[in-house]
Amino acid sequence: MPDTIDADWTEHLSRIRHDRDQEAFAEVFGHFAPRVKAFLMRSGATEAQAEDCAQDVMATLWNKAHLYDPGRASPATWIFTIARNRRIDTLRKQRRPEPEDLPWGPEAEPDQEDVVALQQDSDRLAAALADLPEKQRQLIERAYFADLTHSEIAAETGLPLGTIKSRIRLALERLRHKMG
Amino acid sequence: METIRHHLPDDLLMGYAAGSLAEAFNVLIATHLSLCDECRARAGSFDAVGGAILDTSPPRAMAPGALQATLARIDEDPEVSRATHQPERDGTLPAPLTSYVGGGLDSVPWRSIGGGVRDALLPTSNEARVRLLRIPAGMAVPDHGHRGMELTLVLQGAFRDETDRFARGDVEVADEELEHTPVAEEGEDCICLAATDAPLRFKGMIPRIAQSFLRI
Ligand SMILES: [Zn+2]
Ligand SMILES: [Zn+2]
Incomplete structure (x- = not known):
């Protein structure tokens, strides 16, 4: 397979x-x-x-x-x-x-309809994530993979916390827009 | 179900899904999700983001023989997972709390912290703290500011502060910028769950001494 x-x-x-x-x-x-x-x-x-x-x-x-x-x-x-x-x-x-x-x-x-709808949503979400601008996608991945809070990401990247938060917010808005 | 007006913000729901928050905050978030279908659905979508990231990321090869080793682990205890234990039901404390308290509201080990206010610290890892607070009807919690983040979730009764009114299920998110004096409404004692990642800053001298003894 x-x-x-x-x-x-x-x-x-x-x-x-x-x-x-x-x-x-x-x-x-x-x-x-x-x-x-x-x-x-x-x-x-x-x-x-x-x-x-x-x-x-x-x-x-x-x-x-x-x-x-x-x-x-x-x-x-x-x-x-x-x-x-x-x-x-x-x-x-x-x-x-x-x-x-x-x-x-x-x-x-x-x-069965719910199962199919959920699978379609999941595929769209994966596609929407892949479509995000590089910087936004990387921040989201860091938040999930690296086990870091937003303040820790700020400390690690040297970017201000406000920038981190607004980039993540923008990324989420894009995802929601594509899912909506 | 109550009408909840104050919900969890995205960054906290995302941190809960990612698993990056302190245990104390996870307890409070799991409790709110137990009362709030809206945030539960949003938390589910943040889990889905985690699933999509997991599924589309570059894999790392498993060791040779990993599948056989895993099948051997499965054979060790086939039926273990069927034994699900049912947490105690309590009208005031949702399941995540009965699990941390070790019982319902009657089992909470209250201690007095002055002014008729009582609290009970729940056992979590110590990078943040979460406690139950019981404020007598009509009574105020001393005026204070915050060094870090403070989340307060109402479980019974209601309180008001400079910003709004908070009733069962509502969460107040306070940070360095908020200085407030929550007052419990008349009628019944207000029971809250409060999580903090840094000690509170009280204005009066007396609460400050109490603070060092009581580790608020
Ligand atoms: Zn909610
Ligand atoms: Zn406060």
């Missing part, structure tokens, strides 16, 4: 969830594990930490596949949240407080 971002990862996760399909898992692993590893290394993890943590994230994906709701998050988004929480847990040794579960929970089968 070619490693493209167009692969139907939602369908792969569904096969993992319902059939405990190891072949589907291997393909998801092939695409996402190296991306999770890169994310963790750009967040300050050593190669060994990132390798171990990425394996852990993928094991969590298998073990918690029944909690994945394709009507609420794309596979990439769900995997991102698992990786982020692992990073907080392992590298920062902190708990990650999550909001209260919504009353309707993940048990019911999601509406």
Whole structure:
């Protein structure tokens, strides 16, 4: 199977969830594990930490596949949240407080239209991000990858905090405009 | 659900999604999201930005045999994840708080900090602090400024200050520029959750001494 971002990862996760399909898992692993590893290394993890943590994230994906709701998050988004929480847990040794579960929970089968709409939104978002002016995109990536607050980015880049904030605000406005 | 008028700003929701904020702020944000569908949806879109960045970034090759090693981890404990534990339900404290308090409102270990005001510090990492505050109806919190950021989320009752009125679910974001005297409304005690990344600056001498003892 070619490693493209167009692969139907939602369908792969569904096969993992319902059939405990190891072949589907291997393909998801092939695409996402190296991306999770890169994310963790750009967040300050050593190669060994990132390798171990990425394996852990993928094991969590298998073990918690029944909690994945394709009507609420794309596979990439769900995997991102698992990786982020692992990073907080392992590298920062902190708990990650999550909001209260919504009353309707993940048990019911999601509406197929919602799943398709969400996937389309995710594709548009990825395209809109790629389209951002270089400086704006880099700041957003830093905020996610490098585990930096906006003030820390300001200290690191030497740019005034106001500039950082207004560039990020502009980037978000562009994203919203393209999504709207 | 209450009508919430004061929401979380984008930079905080983005920091929560990115995972770059101090635990104390994450507790407050998770609590607001538990009460506010609007911010929950916005937080979801910031998660999606993280997903898009993850998916479109250059990968880093995994070690040889990584897939087999991961499959071995899975085989170790197949059914572990099914055991989900249900946090205690409480009418005033949403789940993130019952989890940090270790129970509902009755379990909060209040201590008196003077003027009838009580507080309880929650156990988080120490680069910022988050505490529950209980202000008797009609009572004021001493006039103060802020050295860093202060987020206040109302859980019960309401308070007013120089800027506006804040009721259940509302968040006030205060920084160096705001100097204020929050006053709890008449009727019932005001219970808030307050997160700060630097000590408050009180104007009067007495609160300042109290501050060094009580680590506000
Ligand atoms: Zn809100
Ligand atoms: Zn204040």
